[in-house]
Amino acid sequence: MKILVTVKEVATVEDEFEIEGTEIADKYLGADLNEWDDYAIEEAVQLQEDGLADEVVAVTIGPEDCEQTIRQALAKGADRAVRVWDDALADVDLLDVNAKTEILSAVIEAEEPDLVLSGVQAGDDSFGATGVSVAEEIGFQWGAVVNHLEHDLEDGVASVRRELEGGVEELTDIELPAVLTIQTGINEPRYASLRGIRQAQRKELDVQTLDDIGVDESAIETELELTDMYEPESESDATVWEGSADETAAELGDLLRDKGVAQ
Numbered sequence: 001m002k003i004l005v006t007v008k009e010v011a012t013v014e015d016e017f018e019i020e021g022t023e024i025a026d027k028y029l030g031a032d033l034n035e036w037d038d039y040a041i042e043e044a045v046q047l048q049e050d051g052l053a054d055e056v057v058a059v060t061i062g063p064e065d066c067e068q069t070i071r072q073a074l075a076k077g078a079d080r081a082v083r084v085w086d087d088a089l090a091d092v093d094l095l096d097v098n099a100k101t102e103i104l105s106a107v108i109e110a111e112e113p114d115l116v117l118s119g120v121q122a123g124d125d126s127f128g129a130t131g132v133s134v135a136e137e138i139g140f141q142w143g144a145v146v147n148h149l150e151h152d153l154e155d156g157v158a159s160v161r162r163e164l165e166g167g168v169e170e171l172t173d174i175e176l177p178a179v180l181t182i183q184t185g186i187n188e189p190r191y192a193s194l195r196g197i198r199q200a201q202r203k204e205l206d207v208q209t210l211d212d213i214g215v216d217e218s219a220i221e222t223e224l225e226l227t228d229m230y231e232p233e234s235e236s237d238a239t240v241w242e243g244s245a246d247e248t249a250a251e252l253g254d255l256l257r258d259k260g261v262a263q
Contacts, residue, residue, distance in 0.1 A: 003044040003053045004113035006104055007037040007073050009066040010124040022229045033072045036119025040182040042189040043149060044117050045077035050151045055079050059107050061100065067205065074200035075192035082107055086210040088217045097129045099220040105137040106213040116179040120145055135179035143174045147183040
């Protein structure tokens with residue numbers, strides 16, 4: 001069985017930062033592997049270690065600068081990686097779900113995996129729709145927000161537990177091939193060992209353009225436009241009293257009575 005994992009490099013932001021126009025100033029930004037994708041990688045590698053998968057392939061969309069981040073997937077156990085990038089993509093400020101779906105679906109159809117794992121969402125745009133959109137595009141069964149996967153995959157069926165709204169969970173069976181979007185907490189992602197990091201530098205990272213995967217540039221046109229960026233204002237006020245507990249207890253009691261919490 002082949003498992004394909006979609007991964008993404010996301011921007012990280014310092015606690016204190018400044019906004020310049022519609023962007024956070026570069027000096028406050030870093031980069032890291034998307035948190036949800038880290039859990040998807042770990043789940044795929046565990047399935048391989050349990051003898052249920054022959055190969056784990058990581059796939060990403062991003063420029064050359066993101067390769068060291070994406071190699072984290074290789075360092076943690078993925079066998080090889082595919083990175084899709086094109087000059088046409090460099091001119092797009094925000095890739096929408098449709099564009100990501102077209103690109104990832106093309107790679108998946110070429111790789112022909114039995115199981116696709118994707119993080120529930122990305123830590124930057126938080127769309128949370130790519131995995132399900134890809135499944136619909138390629139005609140795979142899907143399960144979203146999976147927080148448990150049985151490691152038997154008996155008779156080509158994945159038994160999963162999914163998070164629903166209101167704290168409800170659903171137990172369901174999904175026939176392979178399938179796309180599962182993985183929730184944080186499904187496992188404990190491993191740290192990349194020094195040996196794994198060294199091996200990752202020797203593993204295959206195949207770079208493909210839109211032409212290579214058969215996607216027309218028109219497919220990445222987006223209707224998304226970033227019009228503004230700002231820090232949201234606080235919607236609640238905090239009252240802070242100075243002094244000892246004896247001194248402030250009466251003030252707290254008065255406030256609770258004013259708010260109708262206490263009589």
